[in-house]
Amino acid sequence: AQRVTQPEKLLSVFKGAPVELKCNYSYSGSPELFWYVQYSRQRLQLLLRHISRESIKGFTADLNKGETSFHLKKPFAQEEDSAMYYCALRGQGAQKLVFGQGTRLTINP
Amino acid sequence: NAGVTQTPKFQVLKTGQSMTLQCAQDMNHNSMYWYRQDPGMGLRLIYYSASEGTTDKGEVPNGYNVSRLNKREFSLRLESAAPSQTSVYFCASSDWANGLANGNTIYFGEGSWLTVV
Numbered sequence: 001a002q003r004v005t006q007p008e009k010l011l012s013v014f015k016g017a018p019v020e021l022k023c024n025y026s027y028s029g030s031p032e033l034f035w036y037v038q039y040s041r042q043r044l045q046l047l048l049r050h051i052s053r054e055s056i057k058g059f060t061a062d063l064n065k066g067e068t069s070f071h072l073k074k075p076f077a078q079e080e081d082s083a084m085y086y087c088a089l090r091g092q093g094a095q096k097l098v099f100g101q102g103t104r105l106t107i108n109p
Numbered sequence: 110n111a112g113v114t115q116t117p118k119f120q121v122l123k124t125g126q127s128m129t130l131q132c133a134q135d136m137n138h139n140s141m142y143w144y145r146q147d148p149g150m151g152l153r154l155i156y157y158s159a160s161e162g163t164t165d166k167g168e169v170p171n172g173y174n175v176s177r178l179n180k181r182e183f184s185l186r187l188e189s190a191a192p193s194q195t196s197v198y199f200c201a202s203s204d205w206a207n208g209l210a211n212g213n214t215i216y217f218g219e220g221s222w223l224t225v226v
Contacts, residue, residue, distance in 0.1 A: 006151075009149060015191040032213060034214070042219075043199075043217045043218060043219045043220065044152075044199065045217070046214045046215075049214065050211065051213075086151060086152060088215075090205070090213070091196075094205075095140050095157065095159040095205060096140075096142065096154060096157050096159075096167070097142075097154075097184075097203075097215055098153035098154070099151050099153075100151055100153070101149060101150060101151035102151045
């Protein structure tokens, strides 16, 4: 079975502070992992995917297969980062994504 | 390029009424999805269609039916709405490579806010 767990429903940090949104997964094969973001009243959009190993809007995420984690990090939070963040997993050859429960990130001025 | 469009955007239903949420994509994607978004529950897959002519249940299919009318359109029907179906519904589409690929992603519509009273 595939499962994605985001243990924090709410996360609040001050502007300029580091941010880490946690994501753990359960999957026996080699997963494909994603982070999606939903800004207020907007549609969900892709933030980054693990195979790209890219930094988007200052965010990075590293797949740790030993810990089955894909935590999202940013060294210095900005107010515009306030949004809902979802971690998602696609199993090998699967035609669907499984999402976590989401973390609402609030950046305080 | 509109991407994924869904209608209606807002709807209030009485318990027991029926309605259909419409979704269309113009990206020539094979796969289409219906998710519901609830506070604390995240996004849960209701039904999906991996290709034209096929549909499969997701995590929470009870109380819903779907139709993949053609490659572009995927509708979600509530036959007898219940208050537990009050939610935000998202349609999405994608085309997945067989393996890992930089182009792999899923595209979402803007959402449909449904309230059942």
